[in-house]
Amino acid sequence: xREKTKKRRPDEYSFQRNIHGYLLIAPAxxxxxxxxxxxxxxxxxxxxxxxxxxxxxxxxxxxxxGLKNYLVVFAxxxxxxxxxxxxxxxxxxxxxxxxxxxxxALILNEKLKxxxxxxxxxxxxxxxPAAISALTFSALYDTKIGVFNAILIRFGIxxxxxxxxxxVTSAMPAVIVANVWKSTxxxxxxxxxxxxGVSYDMYESGAIDGAGKLKRFLYITLPNIKEPMAVxxxxxxxxxxxxxxxxxxxxxGGPLDSTEIMYTYAYRQAFVDHKFGYAAxxxxxxxxVIAILTVIYVKMISSDREGRR
Amino acid sequence: MKKHLALAMATLTAVSALTGCVxxxxxxxxxxxxxxxxxxxxxxxxGGSESAEASxxxxxxxxxxxxxxxFTGMDDPAIMRAAKAFEEQxxxxxxxxxxxxxxxxxxxxxxxxxxxxGPDVVAxxxxxxxxxxxxxxxIMPLDDKIEAxxxxxxxxxxxxxxxxxxxxxxxxxxxxxxxxxxxxxLTEIGKDxxxxxxxxxxxxxxxxxxKGYSGISTRLDGYALFNxxxxxxxxxxxxxxxxxxxxxxxxxxKEAFSFWTGLHTKYHAFPEGMKDxxxxxxxxxxxxxxxxxxxxxxxxxxxNIQKGNPDMEFGLAPMPKGSVQAVCLxxxxxxxxxxxANPDLAWAFVDYLTSKECDYVMTEQGRIPGxxxxxxxxxxxxxxxxxxxxxxxxxxxxxxxxxNAASVDQKVVDAFKKVFFDQKTxxxxxxxxxxxxxxxxxxxx
Numbered sequence: 182x183r184e185k186t187k188k189r190r191p192d193e194y195s196f197q198r199n200i201h202g203y204l205l206i207a208p209a210x211x212x213x214x215x216x217x218x219x220x221x222x223x224x225x226x227x228x229x230x231x232x233x234x235x236x237x238x239x240x241x242x243x244x245x246x247g248l249k250n251y252l253v254v255f256a257x258x259x260x261x262x263x264x265x266x267x268x269x270x271x272x273x274x275x276x277x278x279x280x281x282x283x284x285x286a287l288i289l290n291e292k293l294k295x296x297x298x299x300x301x302x303x304x305x306x307x308x309x310p311a312a313i314s315a316l317t318f319s320a321l322y323d324t325k326i327g328v329f330n331a332i333l334i335r336f337g338i339x340x341x342x343x344x345x346x347x348x349v350t351s352a353m354p355a356v357i358v359a360n361v362w363k364s365t366x367x368x369x370x371x372x373x374x375x376x377x378g379v380s381y382d383m384y385e386s387g388a389i390d391g392a393g394k395l396k397r398f399l400y401i402t403l404p405n406i407k408e409p410m411a412v413x414x415x416x417x418x419x420x421x422x423x424x425x426x427x428x429x430x431x432x433x434g435g436p437l438d439s440t441e442i443m444y445t446y447a448y449r450q451a452f453v454d455h456k457f458g459y460a461a462x463x464x465x466x467x468x469x470v471i472a473i474l475t476v477i478y479v480k481m482i483s484s485d486r487e488g489r490r
Numbered sequence: 491m492k493k494h495l496a497l498a499m500a501t502l503t504a505v506s507a508l509t510g511c512v513x514x515x516x517x518x519x520x521x522x523x524x525x526x527x528x529x530x531x532x533x534x535x536x537g538g539s540e541s542a543e544a545s546x547x548x549x550x551x552x553x554x555x556x557x558x559x560x561f562t563g564m565d566d567p568a569i570m571r572a573a574k575a576f577e578e579q580x581x582x583x584x585x586x587x588x589x590x591x592x593x594x595x596x597x598x599x600x601x602x603x604x605x606x607x608g609p610d611v612v613a614x615x616x617x618x619x620x621x622x623x624x625x626x627x628x629i630m631p632l633d634d635k636i637e638a639x640x641x642x643x644x645x646x647x648x649x650x651x652x653x654x655x656x657x658x659x660x661x662x663x664x665x666x667x668x669x670x671x672x673x674x675x676l677t678e679i680g681k682d683x684x685x686x687x688x689x690x691x692x693x694x695x696x697x698x699x700x701k702g703y704s705g706i707s708t709r710l711d712g713y714a715l716f717n718x719x720x721x722x723x724x725x726x727x728x729x730x731x732x733x734x735x736x737x738x739x740x741x742x743x744k745e746a747f748s749f750w751t752g753l754h755t756k757y758h759a760f761p762e763g764m765k766d767x768x769x770x771x772x773x774x775x776x777x778x779x780x781x782x783x784x785x786x787x788x789x790x791x792x793x794n795i796q797k798g799n800p801d802m803e804f805g806l807a808p809m810p811k812g813s814v815q816a817v818c819l820x821x822x823x824x825x826x827x828x829x830x831a832n833p834d835l836a837w838a839f840v841d842y843l844t845s846k847e848c849d850y851v852m853t854e855q856g857r858i859p860g861x862x863x864x865x866x867x868x869x870x871x872x873x874x875x876x877x878x879x880x881x882x883x884x885x886x887x888x889x890x891x892x893x894n895a896a897s898v899d900q901k902v903v904d905a906f907k908k909v910f911f912d913q914k915t916x917x918x919x920x921x922x923x924x925x926x927x928x929x930x931x932x933x934x935x
Contacts, residue, residue: 233934234604234625234626235622235625235626235893235894235934236625236934237625237626237627238627319772322766323763323772323775324761324762324763324766324775324776325763325775325776325779326775341762342762342763343762344762344763344765344766345766346765346766347762347763347764347765347766347767348765348911349911349913432766432768433768435768436765436766436907436911437904437907437908437911437913452596452597452600453894453896453897453900454894454897455622455625455626455893455894
């Protein structure tokens with residue numbers, strides 16, 4: 182069977198045989214090359230140049246700098262702090278989101294009354310624009326009018342309002358909570374879809390064999406949803422690592438750089454300090470991380486397809 | 491090349507982090523003249539800007555003008571009426587007004603101008619945007635146009651667009667901070683008028699905090715915090731010489747920083763909510779909650795405080811004096827895109843919009859036009875207390891005219907936060923600020 186497939190491939194993908202198909206996708210390929218690949222290569226090139234925009238008249242402006250931009254950026258303690266924050270931001274987000282998404286998906290997969298309504302409600306945060314979500318959380322965290330402070334004061338946990346977004350120790354947890362609320366539904370819907378693909382017969386057989394809820398979850402549910410779940414996790418990791426709005430709209434990377442991630446650092450280098458060479462170098466590092474995650478994602482998709490064949 | 495790099499960085503952003511691009515040119519003179527006339531002469535010698543052309547009906551074509559959305563986000567915006575009136579006075583012209591929020595405005599203008607396009611005219615925050623864009627070669631020098639203009643621009647706001655001896659923008663409107671005070675709390679501490687000096691301010695704050703109130707609040711940004719130094723005659727960075735010199739840690743700087751941070755260490759004068767007051771909307775809540783004695787903000791706060799707490803009685807006073815009477819300059823200037831295909835029409839509109847004829851665009855919103863020949867009657871009819879801001883114009887000080895000034899703002903704010911968050915002493919924070927600013931100057935000059 183495999184040999185047959187291998188033999189058929191050249192003919193299957195031949196240009197002559199598929200000329201209409203190739204012509205149809207040509208505009209899209211061209212657009213990707215022009216709007217993505219070429220600018221991406223240019224961006225990488227800028228990261229190797231002297232590119233301080235406010236020194237446009239300097240003799241070395243636009244000249245080749247080798248890896249200087251990378252070395253300057255890596256040597257900067259604020260960048261290293263941003264890298265650490267990016268790691269914390271991404272990992273904590275994904276762990277909490279995965280746990281919550283799994284829990285909610287399992288509940289919504291049960292035969293509940295009004296399940297459709299609950300599913301819609303669970304998806305709502307994901308559909309709300311980032312700016313609205315940020316404004317909402319900004320109000321919720323407010324020291325005077327915020328609900329969180331009101332509850333904590335009511336229960337005697339706090340004596341007076343506490344600035345969740347304004348204090349160094351609480352700012353990162355506060356933006357993570359806001360992002361978890363907004364992004365979990367995306368992961369949840371993936372897991373829910375996977376759960377719906379698990380045959381009910383398997384659970385019935387398990388129950389007859391004496392498996393309790395935990396065992397059924399560990400030995401039936403998890404093995405059956407692990408592949409689509411892994412794909413969803415990778416997609417979410419990319420989205421979290423790349424999430425600029427969630428932080429910029431709430432704290433702008435502050436206070437005192439406590440929520441500065443690589444993305445906000447790159448933005449600051451470009452649009453506050455106008456050091457586009459440094460910004461490009463930072464962006465290339467981000468791109469490499471994203472590219473690695475994307476390769477893992479593509480591999481997973483490919484192996485999933487192979488498995489199904 | 492510019493277009494390629496803009497495209498390149500835009501994609502890199504989409505894929506990973508940001509947008510960006512490549513530069514332009516900006517030939518400037520090295521001498522910084524003192525007056526409008528000297529500037530014009532200097533500019534002519536340097537081959538600065540192109541010949542001036544007044545709005546006399548000789549212009550034609552189309553231009554796009556990008557302004558802050560404060561002026562477009564309402565029914566029948568005055569600026570739209572001004573544009574229409576200009577079109578009627580100059581047949582064959584079309585002016586399109588676009589409104590964008592502050593940070594979005596500068597980001598969009600920068601990226602589009604670097605890509606060789608963008609709006610013909612742009613409104614720029616005078617906190618350093620004109621300097622940055624001039625250094626990048628994205629806006630054009632206007633010296634001889636300013637010289638030929640009948641508009642009597644205020645020198646302070648005008649100088650906020652001065653870069654390497656050339657003026658790159660003209661004042662549209664300016665603002666400065668005043669001291670809002672809670673009348674009830676002031677009476678409760680036994681005072682019948684707002685403080686006029688630092689000593690009086692400290693005494694009032696001490697009395698208010700003893701009664702359980704917060705002493706003073708503001709937004710944590712350069713506009714508010716530069717007052718700390720300016721009020722004590724300290725420039726933070728001296729830009730009068732060939733190379734900027736950091737002065738923040740000299741005697742006047744130490745005294746100023748120690749005084750203001752001391753309000754926290756001695757009295758816990760600043761409310762907790764000020765820690766995340768990175769925008770004015772958040773900052774207002776610290777004052778409208780009726781438990782903070784003072785609030786430092788510009789003219790736009792008045793209406794917002796009234797709306798935020800209609801029952802709260804408050805007043806407005808000039809900023810208290812340190813060793814000198816000074817207050818930080820804010821507001822917006824108008825500049826012309828270096829890529830514009832129609833510089834004459836662009837200038838004709840700028841000249842018109844910043845003229846006496848168009849003062850209503852500002853005054854209808856309680857804004858103060860950036861000229862010396864303004865009829866303040868409409869503003870004072872709207873709110874007599876705005877006299878405070880008008881009077882303060884005599885001693886308004888622009889922030890240091892350095893490239894990437896937003897970065898300086900951030901460093902000053904962070905230094906203040908280090909003490910406010912009990913991480914450093916005043917002395918340690920100021921020493922670190924001085925070192926960071928010296929690094930900044932060495933890196934940028």
